[in-house]
Amino acid sequence: xxxxxxxxxxxxxxxxxxxxGLPLLRLARRARDAAARLIGATxxxxxxxxxxxxxxxxxxxxxxxxxxxxxxxxxxxLGVLSIAIFTLRVFRNGEIWARGLVAASFVCIAGGVAGSAxxxxxEGVYPLxxxxxxxxxxxxxxxxxWVAVEGLLEYAQARRxxxxxxxxxxxxxxxxxxxxxxxxxxxxxxxxIPQYIEYERDAQFSGAMDALLGGCEFxxxxxxxxxxxxxxWYRRWIESGSKPASAPSAG
Numbered sequence: 208x209x210x211x212x213x214x215x216x217x218x219x220x221x222x223x224x225x226x227x228g229l230p231l232l233r234l235a236r237r238a239r240d241a242a243a244r245l246i247g248a249t250x251x252x253x254x255x256x257x258x259x260x261x262x263x264x265x266x267x268x269x270x271x272x273x274x275x276x277x278x279x280x281x282x283x284x285l286g287v288l289s290i291a292i293f294t295l296r297v298f299r300n301g302e303i304w305a306r307g308l309v310a311a312s313f314v315c316i317a318g319g320v321a322g323s324a325x326x327x328x329x330e331g332v333y334p335l336x337x338x339x340x341x342x343x344x345x346x347x348x349x350x351x352x353w354v355a356v357e358g359l360l361e362y363a364q365a366r367r368x369x370x371x372x373x374x375x376x377x378x379x380x381x382x383x384x385x386x387x388x389x390x391x392x393x394x395x396x397x398x399x400i401p402q403y404i405e406y407e408r409d410a411q412f413s414g415a416m417d418a419l420l421g422g423c424e425f426x427x428x429x430x431x432x433x434x435x436x437x438x439x440w441y442r443r444w445i446e447s448g449s450k451p452a453s454a455p456s457a458g
Contacts, residue, residue, distance in 0.1 A: 216421035218265070221257025223428045224250045231435065245293040250431070252286035255279075257424075276330035284316045284347070291350035298357040308353060312346045319343025333407045334400060348396050355389025358382050377437065380445050384434040391427040395420060 231247030234240065256279040263275030291309045299305035322339030323331050334340045365379035402416040433441055 217257055217261045217424070220421050220424040220428065221254045221261065223425070224254030224257065227428060227431055227435070228254060242293055242297050245289050245296065249286040249289040249293065252282045252289065256283035256286065273329050276332070280320070280331045284320065284343070287347045287350055288313055288316065290354065294350065294353050294357055298361070308349060312349045315342050315346025315349070319346060332403045334403050335407050344396065348393060351389055351392040351396055353389070355386050355393060358386025358389055362386055376445050377442060381434050384430050387430050388427060388434070391423060391430070395423050395427070398423070
């Protein structure tokens with residue numbers, strides 16, 4: 208029962224990712240915005256990945272796990288590459304080192320998936336016996352760390368501009384939220400390692416670990432929602448908290 212509840216948590220997280228991604232794809236289609244298309248595709252791909260993984264686990268007695276896991280793995284990796292290209296286009300467009308980072312991520316991910324398939328680990332969940340797991344893991348970690356660094360760097364610069372009245376509070380707050388998204392993504396990627404080690408050792412995922420990672424995903428999705436679709440109460444809170452204090456009147 209505990210494991211089934213954990214799978215439901217992550218299935219719900221997958222649905223939320225899709226719900227965040229689809230409006231961004233609609234916005235991209237209307238505005239012909241390539242950046243919105245990339246980030247929308249990222250979230251939709253991650254949502255489908257979660258659904259494939261966890262439907263397979265929830266129904267493992269009636270469906271073969273390997274095809275679902277492999278499809279979910281590929282969907283997630285494509286989302287990672289999409290967010291890497293998004294970061295390149297939005298923050299470092301035209302810079303050679305940034306293009307090299309995207310290329311390195313692609314090579315690591317593609318090589319990790321191909322190498323894992325060659326040694327029979329189509330699911331990509333055996334970190335102890337499959338060295339290609341770590342190649343793919345590195346390829347995923349690079350874009351996540353990059354998201355965190357770029358978001359927090361832009362936040363620091365925008366906050367200084369905001370102090371001079373040159374940047375709207377919601378703008379520099381959005382950079383902060385994006386940096387936090389990157390930190391949560393890299394944290395989830397690290398937390399995934401003991402979960403996969405447990406799966407390789409015991410042939411099952413821990414319900415508690417699934418619930419923990421699902422909770423982390425909910426937090427990530429919540430921050431993403433605030434960054435791209437801030438509700439009115441949040442906008443008012445950010446704007447009111449960023450107003451300069453009134454100068455004291457002369458005595």
